[in-house]
Amino acid sequence: MLKDALIIMGKELRNIFRDKRTIFSTIILPVVLFPVMFGIIGLITKANEEAKAKAEYTVYIESTLSQPDELTKVIDEIHKVGNFGIVNDGINEKTIESNSTAVGLKIGKNGDIFVATVIYNSVKEKSTYAAQKIREALMNLNNELVSAELLSRGINPQELNFVQVNDMVVGVSAENGNVEEAKAKGQFTQMLAALVPYFLLIYIFAGSMGLGIDTTAGEKERGSLSILLVNQVSRTSIALGKILYLMLMSILTSVLNLVGLVIGLYLEMSFLGEANMPFSIELDAIGYLLLFITVILLALISSGIIIFIGILARSVKEASGYITPIYMIILLFGISTMQSEGSKAFYYYAIPFINIIFTMKDIFIGTFSVANFLTMLVVNSALVVLFVYLTAKIFNSEKVLEVTVE
């Protein structure tokens, strides 16, 4: 039976790799899409940041300060943080509302304390940026004034630190115990733990949908299923062959998507000036093996569900109609768990798809538990067997296969 299933799988694979459109969408697009997408996002973000930094802003000042040199100090600090022109004629809120590079500053004093109100349009990015810079300037002024006051009282501001904080990172290795490198590596691993399970879940399922529907409902529509039915292959072999084919293709597309994702993330970080972030994760051989097993299971379940639904449907359109809501649910699983950490309560590992997400997170962040992994393995394996069994039953069912009879 397995041999026949592998023959069917081989036929399906050959069929797929002949179609140029499928090769493009299955192999080329996943590797190219993320780097292009994230690269563009990175470039645009970088360009935006540079544009904001280079832009000329106007600060409209309404001052009630009695001493001219006080206002001069404020203006000097403002000049240090950016390209600001000063208009000391009062504030017109309508001007600030309409002009994206305008910001207002009401400054006065209450005793010895400067009281400042920053006026800006929070809808406009540049206005918000300018406001942030004005605040930064005012905080710098505050720090200077504090230092000066302390020094005037004979107190060295440096001596006012009573707590010194150092970081020590565990669980993440770094060259020469470099803390900053370890921190950055940990951050990167956290990011992967959030994104990779989500993306794998989405792309393994989404990557299988089109191919799975084509090899089931599509083949029914085209009438080529009948060739298999009249030949000496058992219908169970046909079911298994199609599931194996889809599993292989979904793993391939997910690996390619993953490669594209990692390259894309790295490109984006490079454009944003964070290329010094260590591009490595803390995963040993066992970790990779466990991850691989988890991905295989995910591919098998996704393939099993899609093949089962595809063969139930009478047409490609009907199959898409059945599978889309399931895809939406899976999307929801992915999104709702993205920010969660691993190592959840035991029952999470008994819920298909969710258990895969948390297992992957556990593997990435090192909170792996054998009990949880085995639970995930058993539950998902049982589900795969169930879908193979149900699919084989459907293949042997008259009602569904009659659709192919013209």
Next chain:
Amino acid sequence: MIRSVGLTKKFGDFIAVDNINLNVNQGEIFGFLGPNGAGKTTTIKMLTGTLRPTSGSIEILGMDMKNRAIEIKRRIGVVPDEPKIYEHLKGYEFLEFIMSIYKLDKAEMKVKIEELCDAFEIDYLDKLAGEMSHGMRQKLMLISVLMRKPEVLFLDEPTVGLDAKSAKILKELLMKYAREGATVFMTTHILEIAEKMCDRVAIINKGQIIAEASVSDLKQKYQASLEDIFLALTATNDIKDIVDSL
């Protein structure tokens, strides 16, 4: 070789095949004739294991189709009415696929395929099935079955789409196989083919067999050509009136 008892197929309330009894002997070429929608294709699909009967039994080569379908399929060959070959496979790849399924010796099959390709003038095995015409795919389907030389052949409208030479070669080949002991069960609309080739024919109409005998016996009984007998039995002998009214 081919036996059915009380073979019936219902689709909901519609009875497509109604209580058919068939008995085709070894070495016979059996013609299964009927107008459109009579139940020919449904019957052949039940006999080849694609459809399950609603009731009745099927025995092929002495084996019950219900319990030994795979064994039966190993020894029979089926040429469907529509040659739906996978579009992205080349001709030789499709034949290799069939060889793999049947665990055939590739060297031996290669010789057989070359002979059949010569006979049917097939020189396009390196073309994709999607690029072939209906007739080309039909010929490819035929040789994928004939190369195995199965003991029982089921052919549903085998000459549709074939050029005259290929149709003639197919007829001669089927008759040769029958002489060598193979059993041929075929449906056809072309009564001339049935008349020339078939040892016995059955005429089915509205799901029921309305006549079954050797061609010579039928002609002797009705004193008419097979075409006239067919038209008379299927109540379509008002053709002149139909044509005159148009």
